[in-house]
Amino acid sequence: MAAIAHSFPQHLSATRPSLDPYGHLLRMLMPRAVGIAFYDADGKPMWVADGYEGPDPLPLVRAALSDVPPATTARIDGFSQDHEGAPAYVFRLRDSDGNVIAVATLLTRDIENHPYSFVQHLVQPALECLQRELEARNSLGELSRDLRARDDDLNLLLRITPDEADGAPQGDELGTLVQACVDHLGCALGALVVPERNIAICRAPAGQKPQVEILSRIHRHLLNWAQLQRRNLTINRVRARPVELPPFKILSTPIRHASGRVVGFLALFREEAGDDFEPRSEQLVELLARKTTTILQNNFDALTALLTRPAFETQVRALVASRRQTVPDSVLYLDVDRLHVVNDNFGLHVGDELLARIAELLRRKPRPGALVARIAGDRFGVFLPDCTLDFAQQIADMIRRQCAELSGSRGDGMMQVSVSIGVAELPDTQNPLAHGLANAEIACKAAKDRGRDRVELFQDADQSIMRRHSDVLVVKRLHEALEEDRFVLYAQPILPLGPAHTEPRFELLLRMLAPDGEVLPPEKFLSAAERYQMLPVIDRWVVGHALAALRPHAGVLRGRGLSFSINVSGPSLAAEDFLEFLEGSIRSSGLPPEALCFELTETAAVSNLTRADRLMQRIRLLGCSFALDDFGTGLSSLAYLKALPVSVLKIDGSFVRDAGINQRTEAMVRAIAQLAHTMGMETVAEYVETDELRTRMAGLGVDFGQGFAIGRPVPLEEVLGDLALYEVMAAR
Structure with missing residues (x-):
């Protein structure tokens, strides 16, 4: 006969004291019981009375757990039977849902076999107390496990979230x-x-x-x-x-x-x-x-579903950094030829459709592990890992042919599609992707110079590409201009198109002074500044010098409604410390914040949506306003508009120029103006170059205009010296 003492694990003694009172109470209620034990819902012993060496009740427990009748309102049920020649009583303890949480066994050597109902009635008070104790323990255990699980869930969410909620993603x-x-x-x-x-x-x-x-x-x-x-x-x-x-x-x-x-x-x-x-x-x-x-x-870019440039650069850097050995990588720079012709002849919606179809071709990944991005506008980048320059050229030519096959009739006209592609190897430098893309862009421009619809390799021996490469010298001039303070701010008026009187507004524009005093427009240096990550430095120069120039006129600006717009580039928006710099500069300037407006391009805002929203919310608390520049350049613009706290929409010049000859574009401009008014925003038409466009924009409901038909850019110091003149112009 197996002794019950041998069936209990050694660790049981640690849990016995807390259940001792219930065991003693059962012994008091039924003195003839010689074997009392409690088991959990899995049949594992929780407590056993001391000194018992009789038959093992485990078979009874297994029977109680294997043949469980349906739950009723009763919390205690069970049965009795003869167990190795002596009466045995088994009790199931259930929780409020009817689930078995424990089994209690009472073994006796009594020659009298009492009915189960008699024994249950006798020990019912002790079993009820035990049932409540175990149910409370289970509830606390479940609560503890739930809290631990929720802590684990929170740790998971924190682990997959960057240190800053709007931080740039790191790799995959x-x-x-x-x-x-x-x-x-x-x-x-x-x-x-x-x-x-x-x-x-x-x-x-x-x-x-x-x-x-x-x-x-x-x-x-x-x-x-x-x-x-x-x-x-x-x-x-x-x-x-x-x-x-x-x-x-x-x-x-x-x-x-x-x-x-x-x-x-x-x-x-x-x-x-x-x-x-x-x-x-x-x-x-x-x-x-x-x-x-x-x-x-x-x-991901909303129109093409390709990676944005920041995400592209991040993933390429992570991929290259994770390698154990060096392999040759190549990059393609693809530019759609004459996209403006497609937009002019067939409408902007057809141009966007063409970009989406080219993106679909590129998404097929011409090489395993390739990464594809929409760099900007009609330009794309393709990273080809472990790919030599010659093989990359073959891939580029295949893509060129596939894009040419998109040509075809469209309405009453023929839409010709071609792309120019530059190919370059990633050099062994501190920033290989930036230099590789710059070289591929140079080769792409050489392809355009040589007739478009072709592929060109970046090679030092190619004289025309070497001439393109001389653009790098612009970066050196930029550094010199920053060191020698050879930048100057111009201001272009933004005036109402309707009869209502409104104080004048101005957009601040940057010009660079050559050593000989020549004033260089942004087209001469901004593309190089963007390519070599100099825009954040230039933006800081603009903010600092603009606020310094306006500071002596703080009294005139306060409460007058005059405002000056300062552009913020995408790279500055992505910079970790730019927000603190901008906020600190505004606070220390002494200027009325309502006189300052900051412009973000739609592409920059959407590419850095979280950062853009954070910057806008923080700076708006100071009292400044925001304008969304180049609005409408993507079909997805309206999807993001509700997320950005902007006050002004600046309608892209391509819409403005096309509105006079294209009814569809005209309808889009009218819809943008109506939507802006509904959302409490103002609209500005950019590139208003003629009086006809000025009249047309006013008729479509646009509030303000900016362009040569409104006013040409002039040095900021002239504007500040004669604000009264612009007040008269605004009142026309």
Whole structure:
């Protein structure tokens, strides 16, 4: 006969004291009981009375747990039976949901076999106290586990979020997010699929190879579910498993565009023997899906679905830095030929459609691991890892031919499509991508010089490219101009197009002075400044000198409604310390903040949406205003407008010039003006070059105009010296 004492683990003694009172109470209520023990819902002993060496009650416990009757309102039920020649009584203790939380056994050597109901009535008070104690313990344990789980969830969210909420992503942020899901939730596989962004990421636990075939079997079904049902899918148990459904537990949640449209899914897979996906896991994955939406919004161009330039540069740097050995890399710089002709002849919407179709060609990834970005406007960049210059030339020529095949009839005309492509190897320098892109751009411009629709390599022996390379000398002149303070600020008036009297406004424009005193327009130096990351330094010069020039006129500006606009570039917006510099400069200037307006281009604002919003909110608290420059250059402009606290929309000059001859463009300008007025914003038409355009913009509801028909740029010191003159002009 097995002794019960041998069936209890040694660690039991640590938990006995807290249950001793209930055991002693049962012994007092039933003195003839010689074996009293408590077991948990898994059949593991929690407490046993001292000194008992009789039959082992474990078979009784197993019977009690294997054949559990349906729950009733009673919290205690059980049975009695003969156990190795003596009466035994078994009691199930249930929680408020009817689940068994413990089993109590009473073994006796009494020659009298009392009915179960008699014994239960006798020990009921002690069992009820024990049931309440264990249920309270379970509740506290569940609460503790839930708190630990939530702490773990919070740690996960913090781990996949940069130190600053608007910090630039470091490398493969989406891959890091999927890997964190797999590790944190104990999954066999995690997958992120966004077809229109050409994203398909699979991750497995560390040290294991992802089972991609699982995703291959089911990804279309998961995508269809996400797009049609637009809600989560949780599969923990399946009675009849279809062939397409892999033997895994699945949690899939939709990935949405900023507009709410479903564009993909984030799915997690657990082994069938693993834990079920609980509501907490579902809520966590929903949060990570929203984080994914933010990453997609910040890192991908809205029109073409390609990487933005900052995201492109970040990912290339991370890829190159992660290598163990050096391999040759190449980069392509692609420029669409005569896109302005397409826009003029067929409308801006056709030009945007063409850019999207070229982007679709580039998204096919001409080489494994290639990264593609929309650099700006009609220009694209392609990074080709582990690719020699000769092979990159072949890839570039293939892309050129594919783009040419997009030519065809459009309405009553023929749309000719061609691209010029420059190819360069990444040099072994401190910033190889920036220098490689600059060299590829030089080669691309040489391709345009030589007739367009061609591919050119960057080679030092090529004299025409060497002439292009001389543009690098502009950077040296820029540094000299900064050191010698050879920049000057001009101001161009922005005046109302209607009869209402409004105080004059001005946009501050930058000019560079050559050593001989020649005034150089921005076209001569800004592209080189952007290419070699000098815009943040130049922006600081502009802010500092503009505020210093306006400071003596603070009294005139205060309460008058006069305002001066200062441009902020995309690189400055992305710089870590620019916001603090700008905020500190405004506070220390002594100027009325309402006299200052800051202009951000739509491309810069959308590419750095989080940073743009943060900068605007902080500077608006000081009393300054913001204008969104070049508005309308992308079809997605309106999707982001509600997220940016701007006061003025500056309608891009391409719309303004086209409005007089294109009814569709005219309708778009009118719609922008109406939308701006509805949202409490003002509108400015840029590049108003003729009186006809000035009249036309006024007729379309645009509030202000800027351009040669309004007023030419003049040195800022002249404007400050004669503000009364501009007040008269504004009152016309």
